[in-house]
Amino acid sequence: LPYSMNWQSLKDMFKECGHVLRADVELDFNGFSRGFGSVIYPTKDEMMRAIDTFNGMEVEGRVLEVREGRFNNRREDNDRYNQDPQDPEEDIRDAEPDLVQDITVHIDETATKFTEGVNPGGDRNCFIHCSNLPFSTARSDLFDLFGPIGKINNAELKPQENGQPTGVAVVEYENLVDADFCIQKLNNYNYGGCSLQISYAKRD
Structure with missing residues (x-):
């Protein structure tokens, strides 16, 4: 995505192909676009129309790569997604879970x-x-979740090999004391209806 594009302009662009339930642009720690995002439609027909329309399109000098997102055809994922009380889009919860279609722009x-x-x-x-994690x-x-504890060097969500979400994240704090405090404060913390399980990480 062009780095100038925010969630509203992304939603406005994809409304051409159907009713957009939600549009998000992924931001970095400083609040700047990372050049990719997601759009959620209520039906697969609208999703496929958007893929046909926008995949390969050049916008502000950048060629869009539009494909099916990671939540498609996974009822358990959509159910969990819809239960997140932090989600501001109530119409997502009103849609049939197995009909919610997610388009991911860029991987x-x-x-x-x-x-x-x-x-x-x-x-x-x-x-x-x-x-x-939800x-x-x-x-x-x-x-937003781990930053108030202390300075973060990096934080990433862990995907499956096929790109599906795992509900797992790895966070690197700059200071060991902050990592200690994170476990103390956030282990078993209820986040989006899910009880977080937090511990020190190890690399096998």
Whole structure:
């Protein structure tokens, strides 16, 4: 996506192909666009129309790559997504869970590299492993959740090999004391209806 595009302009653009339930642009820690986002439609026909219309289109000098998103055809994912009380779009909860269609614009491999081989149960260190996150959690949400504890060097969601969400994130704090405090304050914390499981991370 063009870095100038926000969620509203993304939604306005994709409304050409149907009713947009939600549009999001992924932001970095400083609030700047990372160049990709997602659009959610209530029906597969609208989603496919958007893919046919926008995939390969050049916008502000950048060629869009539009494909089916990670929530498609997964009732359990959509149910969990719809239960997130932090979701401001009530019409998503009104839609049939198995009809909600998500389009992901661009695929980021940074998360895979950062989280690969990382598991819970490590010795005391600056890396935190968090599981049982709502599947709707975005990377920017991690900074909102973990940032108030202390300065974060990096935070990424751990995807499956096929790009599906796992509900797992890895967070690297700059200071060991902040990692300690994170576990103390956020382990078993109810986030979006899910009880977070947080421990020191280890890389196998």
